[in-house]
Amino acid sequence: MDNKNLLNNLNEQYNFELESAYIYRAMAHWCEINSWSGYANFLYKQEAEELEHADKLKAYLLDLGYNVKLKAIAEPKSEYDSLEDIFKSALEHEKLVTSRIRMLFEEARDINDYATEDLLRWYISEQVEEEASFNDIIERLERINGSMSGLYIFNNEMAARQ
Template identity: 45%
Template sequence: MKDLARLRTPVKESVELALNQQIQMEMVSSSKYLAMAGWCDRNGFDYSAGFFYKQSEEERGHAMKLFHYLCDQGATAISPEVPAVAQEFDTLRSVFEGALEQEIAVTDSINRIIAVCRRENDFATEELLRWYVKEQMEEEYIARRCLDLFDQIPADQIFELDKQLSKVTYDGNVFE
């Protein structure tokens, strides 16, 4: 009798490769956010540090979700190498500019993977990636909104902006 639990629709090689590259990208994002948190901590931006520590954990979670998906599909999930990331930044604003750049790069990557899934008729993986699309909309919105706040707060009030980051949430409609 066949072991039906071992029968799976295999993940196409192109999709597996793309997902493993995305795992690495998510782990690099986690590392970058951790570096941003450390810079904020060293420079007295306590709430921003907390914000970026949370972002770092969230990005690692995104990588793990993809890692588990590949394993569950019987594919090979690869533990990625993470290159060194910048540890120093010029200003708090430059930290948030870097965060937005990273989120845009992640969004572009997710969109490319969806295109691969469509080419390969991999509807299961595309369905999984719908969650990432929504997540990226939120991530980019928050980063953009934080940068907008820099334009609204006088330079001598930058620590007020830092304090406001303790209240950052996104519920799909409102940035509070």
């Protein structure tokens, strides 16, 4: 089994998870600048999750003796119109991640790389949760519809994410 190309692509995904972490960190900064500490807390926790996703890929690659490489990370967007804009962008980003994971999974299948397929199955389930979580937040924000008291109550709930 020649999985060199697949491992290179996993290394790309490792870097993409780091980029995801960076994007969520920038979103958290926007929230802090705009005095929404609860939403910022949620996004910092999200950043930490992305770092875990990255670490899991890195550990797998290292187990296979792959020479893991860090790449330059693109400067994340720092200007947003609103909280809704942030969480809609986050959902779009997660959809992009999902499509990347699916492509990796298909590549693993094509070359009968069962171990990588197994690893990627974890990411596929994780992406369902990630998309559901952002969908839920967007729905809540749409229901709040710009009401300040609604945004504050939700902010306090978001502060509680562990």
